[in-house]
Amino acid sequence: MKAALQKRWRQAQPYLFISPFFILFAVFGLFPLLFSIWLSLHSWDPAAGLGAMSWVALDNYRYALMDDDWFHQSLWTTLWIALLAGVPQHLVALPLAWWLHTAMGRWRNLVLGLYFLPFITSTVALSLVFTSLFSKDFGIVNSLLDTLFGWGGIDWRRPEYTKWMIAFVVFWRYLGWNTVLYLSALQTVPKDLLEAAELDGAGAWARFRHVMLPLLKPMAYFAVTLTLIGNLQLFEEPFILTGGTGGIDQGGRTTAMHLYRVAFTEGDFGTASAIAWLLFIVIAGSTWLNNRLLGERKEAA
Amino acid sequence: MKRRNWCGAMGMTAAALPLLAPAVVHAAARPAAKRELIVTSFPDLDRAARLAIPAFERRHPGVRVRLSVLSLADLPTAMITALAAGANLPDLMAMDRENVGKLTDSAGLHDLRAAPFRADALAAQVAPFALAAGHGRSGALTAFPVDIGPGALFYRADLLASAGLAEADLNRSWADYLRAGRQLKAKHGAYLIGNAVDVKDLVLRALLAEGEGVFFDQGGQPLLRTPRFERAFALAQQLRQAGLDARVVAWSNEWSEGLRRGRIASQMFGSWFAGHLQNWIAPKAVGLWRSASLPEGAFASWGGSYYAIPRAAREPELAWDFLRLLALDPTQQLAAFETLDAFPSAVAAQQGDYFDAPLPFFGGQPARRQWREAAARIPSVDADRNDAMANDVVNAALERVLEHGERIPAALAEAEQRVLRRGRLLKRAA
Numbered sequence: 001m002k003a004a005l006q007k008r009w010r011q012a013q014p015y016l017f018i019s020p021f022f023i024l025f026a027v028f029g030l031f032p033l034l035f036s037i038w039l040s041l042h043s044w045d046p047a048a049g050l051g052a053m054s055w056v057a058l059d060n061y062r063y064a065l066m067d068d069d070w071f072h073q074s075l076w077t078t079l080w081i082a083l084l085a086g087v088p089q090h091l092v093a094l095p096l097a098w099w100l101h102t103a104m105g106r107w108r109n110l111v112l113g114l115y116f117l118p119f120i121t122s123t124v125a126l127s128l129v130f131t132s133l134f135s136k137d138f139g140i141v142n143s144l145l146d147t148l149f150g151w152g153g154i155d156w157r158r159p160e161y162t163k164w165m166i167a168f169v170v171f172w173r174y175l176g177w178n179t180v181l182y183l184s185a186l187q188t189v190p191k192d193l194l195e196a197a198e199l200d201g202a203g204a205w206a207r208f209r210h211v212m213l214p215l216l217k218p219m220a221y222f223a224v225t226l227t228l229i230g231n232l233q234l235f236e237e238p239f240i241l242t243g244g245t246g247g248i249d250q251g252g253r254t255t256a257m258h259l260y261r262v263a264f265t266e267g268d269f270g271t272a273s274a275i276a277w278l279l280f281i282v283i284a285g286s287t288w289l290n291n292r293l294l295g296e297r298k299e300a301a
Numbered sequence: 302m303k304r305r306n307w308c309g310a311m312g313m314t315a316a317a318l319p320l321l322a323p324a325v326v327h328a329a330a331r332p333a334a335k336r337e338l339i340v341t342s343f344p345d346l347d348r349a350a351r352l353a354i355p356a357f358e359r360r361h362p363g364v365r366v367r368l369s370v371l372s373l374a375d376l377p378t379a380m381i382t383a384l385a386a387g388a389n390l391p392d393l394m395a396m397d398r399e400n401v402g403k404l405t406d407s408a409g410l411h412d413l414r415a416a417p418f419r420a421d422a423l424a425a426q427v428a429p430f431a432l433a434a435g436h437g438r439s440g441a442l443t444a445f446p447v448d449i450g451p452g453a454l455f456y457r458a459d460l461l462a463s464a465g466l467a468e469a470d471l472n473r474s475w476a477d478y479l480r481a482g483r484q485l486k487a488k489h490g491a492y493l494i495g496n497a498v499d500v501k502d503l504v505l506r507a508l509l510a511e512g513e514g515v516f517f518d519q520g521g522q523p524l525l526r527t528p529r530f531e532r533a534f535a536l537a538q539q540l541r542q543a544g545l546d547a548r549v550v551a552w553s554n555e556w557s558e559g560l561r562r563g564r565i566a567s568q569m570f571g572s573w574f575a576g577h578l579q580n581w582i583a584p585k586a587v588g589l590w591r592s593a594s595l596p597e598g599a600f601a602s603w604g605g606s607y608y609a610i611p612r613a614a615r616e617p618e619l620a621w622d623f624l625r626l627l628a629l630d631p632t633q634q635l636a637a638f639e640t641l642d643a644f645p646s647a648v649a650a651q652q653g654d655y656f657d658a659p660l661p662f663f664g665g666q667p668a669r670r671q672w673r674e675a676a677a678r679i680p681s682v683d684a685d686r687n688d689a690m691a692n693d694v695v696n697a698a699l700e701r702v703l704e705h706g707e708r709i710p711a712a713l714a715e716a717e718q719r720v721l722r723r724g725r726l727l728k729r730a731a
Contacts, residue, residue, distance in 0.1 A: 043725075045406075045686070046381050046382070046384065046385030047381050047384050047385070047403060047404050047406070047407040047409065047686075048384075048406065048407055048408050048409070049384060049385065049387055049407070049408045049409045050385065050386075050387060051408065052408065063725070067722050068722075068723075069719075070723075131554075132554060135553075135554050135555060136549070136555055137555050137558065137559075138554060138555065138558060155548065157550070159704070243550060243553075244374070245693075245696075248700050248704060249697070249700055249701075249704065250697065261693070264377070264378050264381065265689045265690060265693065266687070266689070266690040266723060266724075267381070267403055267686060267689075267690075268725075269385070
């Protein structure tokens with residue numbers, strides 16, 4: 001009897017040791033996830049308490065897809081900003097990493113650190129600083145544009161500029177991160193490959209295009225995936241830059257911001273949860289598309 | 302490397318132990334735990350609560366008030382989440398006027414008309430319009446006012462005078478207000494107001510009939526296609542078309558700089574704005590500003606603060622006692638007014654010499670008297686849980702009128718449909 005108990009205790013021990021992770025994950029990860037699916041099938045004003053939940057089946061999804069034109073607009077805004085901020089991030093980060101790798105020598109890490117600094121700074125602080133920089137009458141951006149090109153008094157809060165302003169801040173913030181990713185990939189490329197190409201008469205561009213770029217593809221896939229996920233969930237930057245409203249004509253209201261407002265301004269947690277799941281589907285879809293474009297193919301391997 | 306980190310961590314812990322020791326000893330030596338009253342508030346309203354704590358703790362020996370302060374933007378979010386979960390709720394929670402409508406129907410808040418509170422008996426002691434807004438659709442009184450914001454028109458008297466204008470030219474009628482703006486712009490290049498949207502907000506509130514809601518009637522149906530909205534939109538449009546607004550958002554850098562430098566000549570807000578002007582926006586402009594009543598003899602309320610007692614409160618009776626001290630005690634109400642420009646909601650606190658005193662910042666004008674007169678004549682406004690949503694929709698509609706020249710009736714008709722759709726009110730109406 002005692003032996004059987006001891007055996008059982010021994011068998012249970014490993015599970016006991018790994019249980020803290022699973023308990024924490026269940027409470028803070030899995031439960032909210034499942035609860036939000038449950039919530040998306042209900043109509044619920046949270047201020048009224050848990051007893052006020054009423055079952056509406058898929059009506060919140062129907063409302064979001066058919067009736068919520070602000071949600072549709074927010075999807076376009078999100079995609080627009082995601083591309084406007086995301087594409088330049090990679091187009092600049094890649095050559096920048098190459099330049100740091102080949103030309104910077106021992107200054108490389110210092111320069112890289114400077115590019116990386118915005119990434120580790122608080123988004124809220126950054127956005128507040130940019131709000132002052134983009135101020136219409138007293139901002140340094142306008143005074144610079146005025147001095148250089150004579151373009152005075154641009155009102156950056158106007159709908160035609162809002163997306164550009166947000167995209168610029170996001171681009172600036174994540175450039176360093178992508179540069180680090182590409183640089184780390186560049187460092188793993190064996191030197192002899194490049195030397196062999198050089199001996200074969202390949203110039204700098206040819207070496208970059210035909211040797212480096214194919215080898216960087218896995219990292220590009222990883223970096224683009226992160227950019228897609230991050231940019232489609234954009235919240236803090238547009239929230240602070242537009243004062244929490246999304247700006248005139250809701251030009252800067254991203255989907256994440258929209259669902260936050262549906263939940264906390266309109267008090268409709270059910271629809272907000274449904275929108276969150278619809279956003280998840282959009283993100284999963286774009287990641288799949290990215291996988292088709294940049295991901296490794298098994299048959300090619 | 303890892304090993305060194307371990308050693309470092311152990312060393313740090315060992316070094317921290319002596320620091321922890323006194324705290325442990327202190328806890329052991331402490332007498333039996335005091336009763337605690339947990340109050341959640343936002344800046345600057347928390348300062349008023351702090352003023353009341355010593356008197357309250359004297360009245361209740363053995364009770365300690367613990368004040369937890371969240372930013373004005375975070376507090377409603379945190380309280381809604383806590384109400385949803387029915388956990389982590391304070392004994393007394395603050396809310397600003399804007400969020401009252403969202404919370405008054407909450408089943409998680411005590412109806413203060415019921416025992417042991419019986420707030421109905423105190424109704425005569427409080428500004429009626431403020432108390433009315435604390436009621437939910439069911440008639441339950443779930444939020445109790447502690448300060449109010451009688452609306453006033455603040456303006457730069459020096460700019461007006463040099464443009465040959467008097468106060469009456471500004472507030473006789475809305476048409477005069479616009480005319481004065483044109484004259485001011487021609488003379489000084491100064492804008493009449495920060496944003497045309499502010500005028501829309503004011504007109505919507507100033508033209509309310511007693512008991513009406515800003516956006517919804519008492520049955521919860523939208524009122525967007527009424528002459529009140531058309532007039533508010535038309536005035537905002539005229540202001541914008543004449544170039545009389547600076548197109549800046551209130552509380553932005555451009556807005557405060559505009560007021561500071563005399564580029565924006567007037568601002569309509571609650572009386573509490575006097576404190577903002579004097580303390581940080583334009584502290585050097587002593588004697589240059591004045592407070593006037595709103596155009597066309599309108600009276601409106603702007604802002605104001607409330608407290609509510611959650612059903613999950615552990616000390617509801619103590620909370621009610623503290624709330625009564627904050628809301629009804631004339632000394633406390635006056636202290637809050639003097640310290641943070643929170644205009645008293647208690648009628649008894651609106652009397653006395655303090656209200657007749659000339660204010661140097663306003664060129665010796667006894668402005669408090671004017672605010673008191675306004676407070677007595679503000680109609681009751683019905684709050685609705687969809688107010689914040691409707692406000693978003695109406696602002697978006699006005700933006701389309703101002704930015705893209707959309708026709709006002711069309712914009713309002715579309716906005717009403719959107720309010721019905723977003724509030725899921727169509728089913729209810731059918």
